[in-house]
Amino acid sequence: MPKARVLVIDDEPDIRDLLSLTLRRMELDPETAADLGEARDRLLGESFDLCLTDMKLPDGDGLDLVEWMQTHAPGIPVAVITAHGNVEAAVRALKLGAFDFVSKPLKVGDLRKMVQTALRLKRSGSRPAGGDDSPLVGQSEAMARVRRMIAKVARSQAPVYIFGESGTGKELVARLIHESGPRASGPFVPVNCGAIPTELMESEFFGHRKGSFTGAVDDKEGLIRSAEGGTLFLDEVGDLPLHMQVKLLRVIQERAVRPVGDTKEVPVDVRFLSASHKDLATLVAQGDFREDLYYRINVIDLRVPPLRERGEDTLLLAHHILERLCGTMGIPLPEISPEARKRLLQHDYPGNVRELENMLERALTLADTGRIQAEDIEIRGGPTKKADTSGTGAPSEGPLESQLQDMERDAIVQALEQTRYNKTAAAKLLGISFRQLRYRIKKLGLD
The missing domain is CATH 1.10.10.60 (Homeodomain-like)
Structure with a gap:
């Protein structure tokens, strides 16, 4: 099997030589370019599996190249080399489409992990986030946008903030981002930040050493280290107390954790996804969420639309849910009468998909003729809307x-x-x- 080719772009010969030597020791085939123009020529004329570029170049900067590659070399992962502590430049690169970043001075271990992940992405490609067997059900334009966004962010290692109302399926979206990217073979670890008692948070997230506190009878690796090589999904991240927000920010920036009772940090290779139904910007303004952490986890945001904006996706979801429920219960799939379908489309679903599933489970229990009638669909208060039969996913009478x-x-x-x-x-x-x-x-x- 031929060696993977890596293009290194830096105007300093010593840095190019050092990176080339390191990459050769990793059984890779490095090539170099000294400026933006040479890099573009080589990317257009040759085949590469990965591109590493410095931020400052004689005829431009690394951001110019990242942006150019999204159009002219979209299949090649590109990572930028930034000055230590220059978080703003790294975030801008990730927003423009960079796969990842490494900070100077370069650490061989971090570089090796990043390169390995990038090459897995290049060789395997991204799995589509939709399809006949996808759990992401729906044909509306709103869901098409979500699928396109999932496919795009799955190719990056940037932190993604997923926001939307309760019950819209934010954890499902996070799981699909994980499964569609190069970390799919690693663990996906979901954490409900609001469900962990405050006094146990540090131990749960960072782990602890034996004897570090009363009850610590064994070493514990913690949730972050349990996601090594994979993805950590921080659900309801807005519920984290301020003291934990400070510690989480350091973990994301330094890519290392320090277990409770230990004096040394342990490097981690984890992608962070987060979600909340709360408005984090409002929490920042109120002083309940750290602004620096907000910007760090919100490099890319992804909105999951509420069910009322998805038009006739409601009926597709209803069929999907009923198939699953009937399979679990071992009963035939019932028909939904036209009146019941109309009733399903008229509701506004403040509880979103979770509410729809609750309604259908009840209707399935009440239906005794193999057919769900309108009277089997119980709507427990809440607003209704006119049915949107256009299939566009836009509500006909939305707020x-x-x-x-x-x-x-x-x-x-x-x-x-x-x-x-x-x-x-x-x-x-x-x-x-x-x-x-x-x-x-x-x-x-x-x-």
Whole structure:
């Protein structure tokens, strides 16, 4: 099997030689370029499995190359080499599509893990996030956007913040990101941050050494280390107390944990995904969530739409849920009458998919003719809407404020992408002040 080819871009000969030597020891075939122009020529004319670029180059910077590669060499993972502590540059690179980043001074162990993960991605490719056997059910445009986003972020190692109402399926989306990327063979460890008692959090997350406190009769690796080589999903991350937020921020930035009772840090190779039904930007403004952690976990955000915005996906989900329930109960799949279908489409589902499943389980129990009738569908209060039969996924009578926020969010995202996440330029493009843009970004949870 031929060796994987890696293109190293740096204007300093000593750095190029050092990286080339390290990569050869990893049984790889390194090639080098001294500037942006040479790198582009080589990427267009040759085949590579990975690209490593320094941030500062004589004729541009690493961000220019990352952005250019998304169009001209999208199949090649690219990682940037940043100065130690330059988190802002790393975050901008990840937003533009970089696979990952490594900080100077380079640590061979970190470089080796990053390269191995990138090559797994290149060789295996990303699994599609949708399909006949996908648990992500729906044909609306809203769900098509989610699938496209999953496919995009699965190729990166950037932290992703998944937001949406309770019951929309945020953990399912997180699991699909994990299963669609190069860490699919590693563990997926979901953690409900609100379910762990405050006094046990450090031990649960970071592990502990035997004898470090009363009851510590054995060593414990902790949840973060149990996700080694895979993904840690922090559900309801907004419920973390402030003292844990500080410690989590350090773990994400330094990629190392220190177990309770130990004096040494242990390196970890974990991707962090997080989710919340709360508005983290509001929590930041209230002082209940650290702003630096917010920006660190929210490198890329992904909105999971509520069921009321998904049109006739409701009926597809109903069929999927009934198939699963009937399989578990060992009974034939019932038919849903036209009146019952209309009733399902009219409800607004404040509890989203979880509420739909509850309704169908009850209806299945009540139906005694092999057919679910409208009277079997119990709607326990809550608003209703007119059925959207267009299949577009847009609610025919959705809340005006929600629709306006979606329009504002799309306009801001488009402006940020056009200006490569330069907020000053984006504010000018939108015709608002920098302070107004920053406020709106926080309010909409975009940063």
